[in-house]
Amino acid sequence: MAFRASRYFPILEWGREYRRETLVNDLIAAVIVTIMLIPQSLAYAMLAGLPPVVGLYASILPLIAYAIFGTSRTLAVGPVAILSLMTAAAAGKIAAQGSPEYIQAAVILALLSGAILLVLGLLRMGFLANFLSHPVVSGFITASGIIIAASQLKHILGISAGGHNLFEIVVSLWQNIGATNIPTLIIGGASLIFLFGARKYMKPALKAVGLPEKAATIITRTGPVFAVVASILAVALLQLQEDGVKILREVPRDLPTIGVPAFDREIWMQLLGSAALIALIGFVESVSVAQTLAAKRRQRISPNQELIGLGASSLAAGISSGYPVTGGLARSAVNFDAGAETPAAGAFTAIGIAFATVFLTPYLYYLPQAVLAATIIVAVLSLVDLKAIRQVWSYSKSDFVAMAATILVTLFSGVELGVTTGVALSLFLHLYNTSRPHFALVGQVPGTHHFRNVNRHAVVISDKALIIRIDESLYFANARFLEDTVYCVISNRPDLEHLVLMCPAVNRIDASGLESLEAINERLRDASVTLHLSEIKGPVMDRLNRSHFLEELSGNVYLNTYDAMEDLDLESVQHAFSRDVKTTDPAAIPCPSLALAGFERA
């Protein structure tokens, strides 16, 4: 493939066609997203245990980097809840919250996770993110949401509390609940009620008074801004900080300085694993948001280029004193609804945040932490998806096991162990399930060319031939299982002359599968049973032709199974010896692997 600069710099693609009306739309969207991002950035920085201004820093350069390298037209990047929690967990292993080393660890995490994404993108290794299965990611997000919400309760109550897992957090809250600060609780509680209420009733109300759908959606999403403004006014007027209400106080008005922390091999290596998890989780979340939005306009994102775009964003966060960022669901939806047409909207948002950092922060002096905590709680509780747990339970027990393990380990041990446990378990269960594939003993549906499972249909079978349909690709983990099944079958059938393996669902036969087929062929020959194959797929046949197997095969390869029955002259035998298996002793075919039983099939 020839090198095309626009592949790595999508800005060259859309930048060429940039028009005045696009500019207007992008500008409007940028203003709305900026208003939404200011409280969010401050809140997520607090969640990550970082000074509030770091959240603003993480919302300036990264947006410009994504505008240059990203492929989604409408994705809005910046700090998000899950990555903030993961940053806190990782940096907390290096230093105490609030210390300069802690802040520096967050910067290193941004640089490392950005570099990892960039390298994966350049190597086109985006598929690695696929090993995070949906149930694991969904369980992880639900558990993280619960932990985040619990950890913010102390700000609502105005108490000090700690804890690294749900159990510790709850115990610590309970121990300190006596110290609850009533004014803080009133502000926090009111904010929670307002924000939950706004989420539920504001949109219908706005629509009822005649606002169009989109405007109602956007105003509802920027709800936190009203809580911010109202609470600042209340605290400033009543001077509630003197009653113990914790407020934001002075936020530095400087723009971020550009630079990287000194390289300390030991600390960087210690953070590498955490950075990789942050990179992958951030990527998975962002790509799913970007794909949803792109599909709505029949646009397309390139997952590998997204790695580069998000990597550049996190690197940009790292060199500007920020912390790991990714594409966020809520802000991207607002950006999309507000009419953003190109990533330029993101660049304009960056300018808006930079402006706010310099000129707006003095007005945030009286902003109570409880309001930020309420913003976080409302945002993350929308991520908690208990319905998904129930659906996965009813759909697949195997997926449920991986999901439940992810949730429990995340809740009671930690985010990193939680997600790695989930990935390892889902890989193991997948391999386990495919290592015990479904085999069906099939017979002819009388009078037709169709062959169906003897356990599901009334079919006729021959006493001198068996037809086994293999419902899985043959690879090393199940090759021996196929052998076991076949040997079991022939050990029960001394009268057997032919065995037909029907392969319409065999998408791949690896070298182990081939060797098992060779072993089966040879051992059946020793036992005077002829082995035939039928309905082999094109690509599988292409490959078998590159081996010697087809020359050594004792029987034939048939395009379809009916040909096999005709050619082997089994028809008359079928009628003579035919029987409906359902009415005879099922123990006639006792090999367990031929049943529909098993963990995954239950």
Next chain:
Amino acid sequence: MAFRASRYFPILEWGREYRRETLVNDLIAAVIVTIMLIPQSLAYAMLAGLPPVVGLYASILPLIAYAIFGTSRTLAVGPVAILSLMTAAAAGKIAAQGSPEYIQAAVILALLSGAILLVLGLLRMGFLANFLSHPVVSGFITASGIIIAASQLKHILGISAGGHNLFEIVVSLWQNIGATNIPTLIIGGASLIFLFGARKYMKPALKAVGLPEKAATIITRTGPVFAVVASILAVALLQLQEDGVKILREVPRDLPTIGVPAFDREIWMQLLGSAALIALIGFVESVSVAQTLAAKRRQRISPNQELIGLGASSLAAGISSGYPVTGGLARSAVNFDAGAETPAAGAFTAIGIAFATVFLTPYLYYLPQAVLAATIIVAVLSLVDLKAIRQVWSYSKSDFVAMAATILVTLFSGVELGVTTGVALSLFLHLYNTSRPHFALVGQVPGTHHFRNVNRHAVVISDKALIIRIDESLYFANARFLEDTVYCVISNRPDLEHLVLMCPAVNRIDASGLESLEAINERLRDASVTLHLSEIKGPVMDRLNRSHFLEELSGNVYLNTYDAMEDLDLESVQHAFSRDVKTTDPAAIPCPSLALAGFERA
């Protein structure tokens, strides 16, 4: 399933029908196997760095244990080359060869690997061995064979040499080659020539003088005994040990004492990983031998009960001062050919070896080590299978990569790292390959009900509908790839009204696959494309019925694809807009994942 004692004690099954003629056959086989096992046991103990008598100890109780618990009628267990090498590698990490701690480590390895096999068997976890793919096992055995042969050359030359990998061994041999002992080299060289010659020419020669096939085979296999006897006579008569020929000298005539070494947590934990590898490799090798022999007589082995049988054998080796054992290919073949009918033959062999230990060892005093080394070299070089490497190369590049890595790491780093590298790589490559499945854009073969790949056949397709055949189960690792493919397709086809996913080869849809289908359905709806499914398999449909997907599906589920075309009234459109894709611009469908390209498909 009800508890049946004979399931766990197969001896109850065959013991009931034991007759006089069975006894005679078993006794004859036992005598022949005993003759073969004596030099082999001594040689493999030497290879493992253990006193020769340990090899005899490992050939007594383990055989009796297998006779009670094993399911193969003809498998002969005992020390084997590969496990001897692995034992040397593992014990060498604990102590110096020849030290009491070293010998004790070998005993602990036997106990641990036996316990691991037993536990896996009781938990019915035999499938774990499936993760050792054929190419990895074959590559591992080839590399081990080369290392073993190289390590024995020093005995042929009569020099001291060391080294833990092929490179070190060759360098060490080269540095010490000046000290070659000529009488030793003559004995060793003559043994090698005799043994290789016997392997190649003895059987045809014996058959030429009128011996039946089986007898010729058996006599050929016991060839080493002739070399042993001749060399003992030569050394004893010429007193060659005085010229520097290393001989066996005194072998203790005691039978093994029963007992277990003191439990030292640290050492046992250190050996646990090695024991697990020894257990798995031994099991894989033994099961493949047992299955080959069982199939010849239409008998059957139970892999899970084999775990118990082999576990009991290794435990028996451990409590009788032996070292890890498993079923060996050569001796089992001799046992089979010699007419063994039941595992009683193994018990009789054990009695034979015990007899030899007490009464025969004095006659082995003058046995030169060079002859044992020659026995080993000839045995292991038959394990080296270079043809398999070439076959795997031509059949599957992906398998070849795993195989080559196993060989290179085993040769140049070590056996344990070699086999773990191979397993990890083959798992990764399998997941990688299934994560980028084959999708085919299909069209109708004109005038038929068949639908085929547009890249392989001249077919007609409609301009308002696309049919994509999915050639893989949908699971988390490829779910997103399916989404990418579909979004790519629709982003290129603004005129599209229908998308049909054809699923005859989809054996499984996990929760991630389901979620991707839901996302596709929803996003296609946003883009005004209707999604249909066709040819879904029974078990997959059963499961989809447990979700809400089918209710939300914008289109229909069709039993076959032709019904879909009929129902969607696309036939006329097909004819109006039909085209043979081969003759038009292939860039019309540019999404890369729809091509047959890719690493594994090349």
